[in-house]
Amino acid sequence: MASRAPLPRYPLDNYELDDRYRRESGRVFLTGTQALVRIPLMQRTLDKAQGLNTAGFISGYRGSPLGSYDMELWRAQQHLKENNIDFLPAVNEDLAATAILGTQQVEAEPGKTVDGVFGIWYGKGPGIDRSGDALKHGNAYGSSPHGGVLVVAGDDHGCVSSSMPHQSDVAFMSWLMPILNPANVAEYLEYGLYGIALSRYSGMWVGFKAISETVESAMSVELPPYPEFITPDDFIIPETGLHIRWPDFPGPQIEERLEHKKAATLAFAEANPLDHKIWESPAARYGIVTTGKGHLDLMEALRMLDIDRSEARRIGLEIYKVGMVWPLAHDSALDFVKDKREVLVVEEKRGIIESQFKEYFYDYPGRKPHSMVGKEDENGKRLVPWTGELSPLMLAGIVARRLDHAMPGLGLTARAESLLNRQQNVIRIPGARR
Numbered sequence: 457m458a459s460r461a462p463l464p465r466y467p468l469d470n471y472e473l474d475d476r477y478r479r480e481s482g483r484v485f486l487t488g489t490q491a492l493v494r495i496p497l498m499q500r501t502l503d504k505a506q507g508l509n510t511a512g513f514i515s516g517y518r519g520s521p522l523g524s525y526d527m528e529l530w531r532a533q534q535h536l537k538e539n540n541i542d543f544l545p546a547v548n549e550d551l552a553a554t555a556i557l558g559t560q561q562v563e564a565e566p567g568k569t570v571d572g573v574f575g576i577w578y579g580k581g582p583g584i585d586r587s588g589d590a591l592k593h594g595n596a597y598g599s600s601p602h603g604g605v606l607v608v609a610g611d612d613h614g615c616v617s618s619s620m621p622h623q624s625d626v627a628f629m630s631w632l633m634p635i636l637n638p639a640n641v642a643e644y645l646e647y648g649l650y651g652i653a654l655s656r657y658s659g660m661w662v663g664f665k666a667i668s669e670t671v672e673s674a675m676s677v678e679l680p681p682y683p684e685f686i687t688p689d690d691f692i693i694p695e696t697g698l699h700i701r702w703p704d705f706p707g708p709q710i711e712e713r714l715e716h717k718k719a720a721t722l723a724f725a726e727a728n729p730l731d732h733k734i735w736e737s738p739a740a741r742y743g744i745v746t747t748g749k750g751h752l753d754l755m756e757a758l759r760m761l762d763i764d765r766s767e768a769r770r771i772g773l774e775i776y777k778v779g780m781v782w783p784l785a786h787d788s789a790l791d792f793v794k795d796k797r798e799v800l801v802v803e804e805k806r807g808i809i810e811s812q813f814k815e816y817f818y819d820y821p822g823r824k825p826h827s828m829v830g831k832e833d834e835n836g837k838r839l840v841p842w843t844g845e846l847s848p849l850m851l852a853g854i855v856a857r858r859l860d861h862a863m864p865g866l867g868l869t870a871r872a873e874s875l876l877n878r879q880q881n882v883i884r885i886p887g888a889r890r
Contacts, residue, residue, distance in 0.1 A: 471485075474535075476490055476494065477490075477493065477494055477497055477532055477535045478535075479679060480501065480679065481679050481681075482678075482679060483676055483677065483678050483679070484676070484677055484679060485674065485675075485676050485677070486641050486644075486674065486675065486677050487641065487671075487672070487673070487674040488641050488644060488666065488670050488671035488672060488673055488674070489522070489524055489525050489528050489671055489672075490528055491641050491642075491644035491645055491648075491677075492522075492525060492528075492576075492578070492608060492644060492648070492666065492671070493525075493528045493529055493532050494645060495576070495606070495644065495645060495648035495649065495652075496512040496514060496536070496539070496541050496574065496576060497532075497535055497536070497539055497541070498645060498648070498649060498682070499512065499574055499648075499649060499652055500512060500539040500540065500541060501539075501682070502649065502682050502683075503571075503574075503602075505682065508571045508572070508602055509570050509571050510540070510570055510571055510572050510573065510574060510602060510603075511540040511541065511542070511570045511572075511573045511574075512536075512539065512540065512541035512542070512573065512574050512575070512576070513541070513542050513543075513544070513555070513556065513559045513573050513574075513575045513576075514529060514541065514542070514543045514544070514575070514576045514578070515543070515544050515545065515546050515551075515552035515555050515556060515575075515576075515577060515578075516545065516546060516549060516552045516576075516577050516578030516579045516583075516608070517545065517546055517547075517548055517549045517552060517578075517579050517583055518545070519579060519580030519582070519583055519610060520580060520610065520612065520616075520617035520618070520668070521580065521610045521611075521612060521616075521617065521666065521667070521668040521671050521672055522578050522579070522580055522608065522610035522666060522671065523580075523617075525578055525608075526543075526545050529543045530543070540570070548583075548586075548587070549577075549579040549583035549584075549586060549587035549590075550586070550587040550589070550590045552577055552578075552579070552587070553577055553587050553590035553591050553594050554590050554594075556575040556576075556577045556594060556605055557590075557593070557594040557597065559573040559574075559575045559603060560573070560575065560594075560597075560598065560599050560600045560603045560605065560700045561600070561700060561702055562600070562603070563600040563601065563602060563603065564600075564700075564701065564702050571602045572600050572601065572602025572603040572604075573600075573603050574603050574604045574605070574606075574652050575603065575604070575605045575606070576605075576606045576608060577591070577605065577606070577607045577608065577661075578608040578610070579608075579609070579610065580609075580610035580611075580612065580618070580622075581609065581610060581611050581612055581618065581622025581623070581624055582618070582619070582622065583610075584609050584622075584624045584627055584628075585627065588627060588631070591607060591631060591633070591661070592630075592631040594661055595631050595632065595633045595660060595661040595714075596631075596632075596710050596711075596713075596714060597700050597704060597710070598659040598660070598661075598698065598699050598700040598713070598717070599655045599656065599659055599660065599661060599699060599700060600656075600699055600700055601656055601699055602656065603655075603656065604651075604652040604653070604654075604655035604656040604662075605652075605655050605661040605662065606648060606651045606652055606655065606661075606662055606664050607628075607633065607661050607662065607663045607664060608664045608666050609624035609628075609663060609664065609665055609666060610666050610667075610668075610671065611623055611624050611665055611666065611667045611668070612667070612668050613667055613668065613669075613749075613804055613805055613844075613845050614668065614669075614844065614845040616668050617668070621805075621843075621844075623805040623806060624663065624665065625663075625665070625781065625782065625805070625806060625808050626806060626808075628663040628782065629782050629808070632660075632714050632717070632718055633660060633661055633662065633663050634651075634654060634658075634660055634662050634663060634721050634780060634782065634783065635662075635663040635664075635665065635780065635781045635782045635808075636650065636651050636662060636663065636664050636665065636730070636779060636780055636781075637665045637747045637748035637778070637779065637780075637781045638664075638665070638670065638748065638779070639670070639747075639748050639749060639751045639752055639777075640670060640673070640675060640752065641670065641673060641674065641675045641677060642675065642677045642678075643779075644666075644670075645677065645679075645680070646680065646683075647664065647730070647779060648664065649682075649683055650683070650685075650728070650730060650779075651664055653683070653685045653724075653728075654721065654724050654725075654728075657685075657687070657688075657698075657720060657724050658698060658717050658718075658720040658721045658724055659697075659698035659699040659700070659713070659717045659720070660717050660718075660720075660721055665748065667748070667749060669749055669845075670748075670749060685724075685728050686727045686728055687727070688720075688723040688724055688726070688727040689727075690723065691719065691720055691723035693716075693720070694713075694716050696709065696713065696716075697713075698713065698716060698717050698720055718783060721783060722783055722785060722786075725780055725783075725785040726785055726787055726788075729785065729788060730779030730780050730785075731776065731777065731778045731779055731780065731784075731785055731788055731789065732776070732777060732788075733774060733775065733776055733777075733792065734746075734751075734755075734775040734776070734777050735765050735768045735769070735773065735774055735775045736769070736774055737768060737769045737771075737772045737773060737774050738769075739772050740772050740773065740774040740796060741771075741772040741773075741796060741797045741862065741863060742771075742772060742773050742774070742796060742797060742798055742799075742800075742858075742859060742862050742863065743773075743774045743775070743776060743792060743793055743796045743798075743799040743800070743825070744773070744774070744775050744776070744799070744800045744801075744802060744855070745775075745776045745777075745778060745789075745792070745793075745799060745800070745801045745802065745803075745809060745810075745813075746775065746776070746777050746778070746801075746802045746803070747777065747778040747779070747781050747802075747803050747809060748781075748803070748804065749804055749846070750802045750803050750804045750846050751777050751802075753802070753804075753846045753847060753848050753850075753851050754775070754802050754848075754851055754855070756848035757848040757849070757850075757851035757852040757855055758852075758855065759848075760848060760849070760852045760872075760875055761852055761855065761856060761868055761871055761872065761875075762871070763868075771859075771863060771866065772863070773859070774792070774796075776789070776792045776793075778809055781803070781808050781809055782808055782812065783812070784809060784812040784813070784816075786812075786816050786820070789813065789816075790816060790820055790823040790824075791823070793813065793823070793824060793825045793828065794822075794823045794824065794825065795825065795826075796825040796826070797825070797826050797827070797862050797863075798825060798826065798827040798828070798829065798858065798861075798862045799813075799825045799827070799828045799829075800828075800829055800830065800840075800854075800855070800858050801813065801828065801829070801830035801840070802830075802840055802846070802851060803830070803840070804845060804846050805842055805843075806842050807830050807831040807842065809830075810828070810830035810831060813828060814828065829858065839854060840854060849875060849876065849879055852872045852875055853869075853872045853873075853875075853876060855868070855872075856868035856869045856871060856872035857869050857872070
């Protein structure tokens, strides 16, 4: 008889729906929206374990793909109450951001009853645009050391339920706000705690992308151990500090502080790497950089091309997954691309990561690949589209052509064309006939 895999720690017949919020270890089933509810509960548990008496505050304005976040928060009201977390939906996104900013001033109050308040702001893409002034000021004035702010952006890349496609990254960048881009529901939990820790250290508010395909999906999640974040030992905090203070009069010092906060963000990212290699090869000639949903699309494209980890190792292919898309942690990223024959950057919508790489190449000319392509190829022709959404079939064709170009003899282009023809034949099948 074949051996059986060990049973999960929690048998399925003992699983209750509320376990998605109660369990501290083992496996739970979560939608993306429910993962966003679980993040503040986990943050509160982590704070208590570290001897901090914190509170949480969540505010925003509903809108697809975050149209049901408030309903899930109301359903979990008892769990929130038990953990000293308040949820107050706002009249609009601007007022929500202003209220979140107020929570970061609690630590400076002499009559405070908690050590700090962590805040979560939420809104769909157009809400990011309309509340830009409030979010920009919030990020500039900052967060508190035991508070922290996560800015959850409901991005609709494919215009599934919006008036037009939306990508919040560029707005976040203009405010100098770091951006996290989780690829699946499990990473929501990891990146959520990471974002709050980063906010507490750097004084920044931290952007968190929740795109339609991810936040509206669901998966069984193996709960990881609670993280232990490392304080950077190579960054000197300026005498003026990084965090919110009162009073803080308008002036150039706010802009100067943002410069220090960005440096602190990069120091934290280097000490606590979120970006890492997915596949490694001892003699890698080709590299692919991915992030978010684009990473999952790429991995499925490779599967369609019959490229698994062992085959990638054989042909010299490495994959690097980016979690914080801006600012890009450059040391590990440049180590990955150095001396490769070609690097392909796969990211949905605008080329945020690719443009940063190319900026870094001017500062670190000895740490670049022979060629890097992404939104355009080496001849300036369109390659990975910045419009619409990516798909595994689309990427299978792009990856096949680029690998065959860089490493002739693999024969991947013919395989990709066969996949495309098969798909087209399926589309062209006429309706059922009697």
